Amino acid sequence: MSLKKAYLLAAIILIIDQWSKIYIKTNFLLDEEIFVFDWFRIHFIENEGMAWGVSLPGDYGKLALTLFRIIAVFGIGWWLQDSVKKKLSNYLIVAISLILAGAVGNIIDSIFYGVIFDDSTHQLATIFTDKPYGTLFHGKVVDMLYFPIWKGTLPEWLPIWGGKYFTFFNAIFNFADTAISVGVGILIVWNKRIFKN
Numbered sequence: 001m002s003l004k005k006a007y008l009l010a011a012i013i014l015i016i017d018q019w020s021k022i023y024i025k026t027n028f029l030l031d032e033e034i035f036v037f038d039w040f041r042i043h044f045i046e047n048e049g050m051a052w053g054v055s056l057p058g059d060y061g062k063l064a065l066t067l068f069r070i071i072a073v074f075g076i077g078w079w080l081q082d083s084v085k086k087k088l089s090n091y092l093i094v095a096i097s098l099i100l101a102g103a104v105g106n107i108i109d110s111i112f113y114g115v116i117f118d119d120s121t122h123q124l125a126t127i128f129t130d131k132p133y134g135t136l137f138h139g140k141v142v143d144m145l146y147f148p149i150w151k152g153t154l155p156e157w158l159p160i161w162g163g164k165y166f167t168f169f170n171a172i173f174n175f176a177d178t179a180i181s182v183g184v185g186i187l188i189v190w191n192k193r194i195f196k197n
Contacts, residue, residue: 001084001090001093001094002084003080003081003084006080006084006093006094006096006097007097009094009097009098009101010097010098010100010101010104011101012101013097013098013101013102013105013175013176013179014101014104014105016175017101017102017105017174017175017176017179018105018108020144020174020175021105021109021142021144021174022127024042024044024142024144025044025113025117025120025125025127025142026124026125026126026127027124028042028044028120028124028144029044029120029121029122029123029124030044030045030046030120030121031043031044031045032044033146039147039148039149039150040146040147041146041147041148042144042145042146043144043146043172044120044142044143044144045143045144045172046120046140046141046142046143047140047141047143048062048140048141062110062137062138063137063138065110066107066110066111066137069103069106069107069110070107072103073100073103073104073107076096076099076100076103077100079096080093080096080097080100083096088194089190089193089194089196091186091190091193091194092187092194092195094183094186095183095184095186095187095194096183097183098179098180098182098183098186099179099180099183099184101176101179102175102176102177102178102179102180102181102183103176103180104176105174105175105176105179106141106174106176106177109139109140109141109142110137110138110139110140110141111136111137111139112136112139113134113139113140113141113142114132114133114134114135114136114137114138114139114140115132115134115135115136115139116128116129116132117129117132117133117139118131118132118133119133120133141174142174143172143173143174143177144172144174145172145173145174145175145178146171146172147169148167148168148169148170149168149169150166150167150168151165151166151167151168152165152166153165153166154166
């Protein structure tokens with residue numbers, strides 16, 4: 001796969017990710033939910049951190065996380081260029097492109113959303129507002145994809161979790177997180193084909 005095609009794939013994923021986040025942020029109140037199916041919902045939340053809601057404490061934690069992401073994106077970009085140059089597996093190039101797109105998508109939220117959007121708590125957010133909710137490098141990541149495939153009380157005989165209410169799959173995420181996860185999944189599932197040399 002050529003570098004141009006790899007960047008085109010990353011750009012398409014990035015456009016879908018940012019369009020979906022801007023649409024959700026400007027059309028949903030925080031914690032608003034729409035049932036698409038019983039097992040799939042659009043549920044608007046924001047988080048301070050990495051994929052799947054992981055975060056570092058405090059303002060400096062958020063800044064450190066954003067700076068780490070930026071450094072990681074440069075490393076992933078170099079890996080992509082090097083892989084294309086060496087004509088490595090297309091599986092690898094697609095996986096890296098997806099991971100790159102996802103990382104850039106969440107970086108955009110972290111860097112810019114705090115200064116271009118106002119608060120979503122009790123109102124629809126507006127873009128390019130004169131009353132932003134945060135500062136540069138302290139934006140919140142928009143998540144909206146929720147797949148509570150099964151909810152119920154687990155059997156009593158199960159160790160640790162027996163008798164407790166459980167939701168599978170409880171994470172709320174976005175298209176950037178999905179791209180990263182699919183990219184990592186490709187690396188895991190096809191690792192023998194990708195790294196055969």
